[in-house]
Amino acid sequence: MSGFPNLRLRRVRRTPGIRAIFDLPFPGPEKFCWPMFVVPGHNKQEPIASMPGQFRWSVDRLAQAVEPVVAQGVGSVLLFGQTDRPKDNGGSGAWDERGPVQEAVRELKRHFPELTVMTDVCLCAYTHHGHCAPLRPDGALDNDAGCACLAKVALSHAAAGADCVAPSAMMDGQIAAIRAALAEEHFDDTLLMAYSTKFASACYGPFREAEGSAPGHVPGMPADRKGYQASYANARNACLESILDETEGADILMVKPALFYLDMIRRVREQTLLPVAAYNVSGEYAMLIATAERGWGDLGDLVRESTMGIVRAGADLIISYWASRYNDFFRR
Ligand code: PBG
Numbered sequence: 230m231s232g233f234p235n236l237r238l239r240r241v242r243r244t245p246g247i248r249a250i251f252d253l254p255f256p257g258p259e260k261f262c263w264p265m266f267v268v269p270g271h272n273k274q275e276p277i278a279s280m281p282g283q284f285r286w287s288v289d290r291l292a293q294a295v296e297p298v299v300a301q302g303v304g305s306v307l308l309f310g311q312t313d314r315p316k317d318n319g320g321s322g323a324w325d326e327r328g329p330v331q332e333a334v335r336e337l338k339r340h341f342p343e344l345t346v347m348t349d350v351c352l353c354a355y356t357h358h359g360h361c362a363p364l365r366p367d368g369a370l371d372n373d374a375g376c377a378c379l380a381k382v383a384l385s386h387a388a389a390g391a392d393c394v395a396p397s398a399m400m401d402g403q404i405a406a407i408r409a410a411l412a413e414e415h416f417d418d419t420l421l422m423a424y425s426t427k428f429a430s431a432c433y434g435p436f437r438e439a440e441g442s443a444p445g446h447v448p449g450m451p452a453d454r455k456g457y458q459a460s461y462a463n464a465r466n467a468c469l470e471s472i473l474d475e476t477e478g479a480d481i482l483m484v485k486p487a488l489f490y491l492d493m494i495r496r497v498r499e500q501t502l503l504p505v506a507a508y509n510v511s512g513e514y515a516m517l518i519a520t521a522e523r524g525w526g527d528l529g530d531l532v533r534e535s536t537m538g539i540v541r542a543g544a545d546l547i548i549s550y551w552a553s554r555y556n557d558f559f560r561r
């Protein structure tokens with residue numbers, strides 16, 4: 230390869246037209262998944278203070294919320310729910326077949342049969358202590374009881390018609406437990422997306438505010454999820470989570486958060502032949518909005534640059550709150 234002055238790399242970047250030829254295009258909207266919050270009640274569209282531009286919807290307002298997003302071609306949604314039933318140790322509200330998520334799945338499949346409907350499978354918005362599994366009397370997390378509860382949640386979502394269930398509790402064996410439960414009930418076509426490489430991150434704050442799912446102070450348990458979510462300082466252990474979830478029967482592996490973990494997206498991408506999803510989480514969303522609001526950057530430019538990082542890293546599916554504004558940011 231010859232160097233300067235024969236080689237001038239600026240030639241391929243000189244004009245917008247030349248750049249457009251050689252640049253990687255943004256993926257189409259079908260590669261984006263919009264995470265949405267469903268709440269009990271009627272006629273609700275509650276703004277989420279920590280996530281400007283995102284709302285909590287009641288089931289009767291859901292079709293109206295999703296319609297413009299489907300119209301942009303966005304391929305999937307990921308549903309998060311809440312309950313108005315009393316929260317308990319096992320999070321039983323999460324597998325109420327008449328719960329907001331279960332009803333939301335039915336409502337969306339009825340209005341938008343082509344839309345791929347995914348559901349978050351966890352207990353933390355339904356347990357009184359805010360942890361992702363039940364606690365034993367001594368305060369320790371009951372991993373295996375948690376798996377049994379998560380399997381019930383996943384089954385209730387599959388029965389409602391969910392195309393994909395996505396357990397996020399980070400309990401050991403949760404993928405095997407859910408796959409076995411689905412098989413037992415002959416839900417052979419339900420996709421299982423493992424939040425496999427999910428870190429104990431400081432970037433979930435806005436989401437926990439939206440969901441009322443922050444871990445509380447209970448005797449014997451720290452008010453964080455470091456005892457079950459992966460440590461950001463132990464990348465090998467986090468990778469192993471993905472390898473294990475693949476052997477337990479996951480169809481899709483996920484890395485979460487996305488922007489602080491681009492290396493992990495690439496690493497998981499290279500160690501598996503399964504599809505890899507990346508979750509651009511609430512704190513990453515709020516960060517860009519806060520920056521733009523202070524006049525320290527242009528929101529559109531920040532969104533495009535950060536999203537392209539996730540694409541470059543190798544994600545097949547991009548779970549992103551920006552999906553609801555695909556046309557504003559990514560449409561060519
Ligand atoms: C529940 C769950 C969380 C997120 C997705 N599922 C929060 C947590 O683990 O505390 C975070 C999503 C986001 O921040 O956008 N386990």
Ligand code: ZN
Pocket residue numbers: 351352353354360361397398
């Ligand atoms: Zn949880």
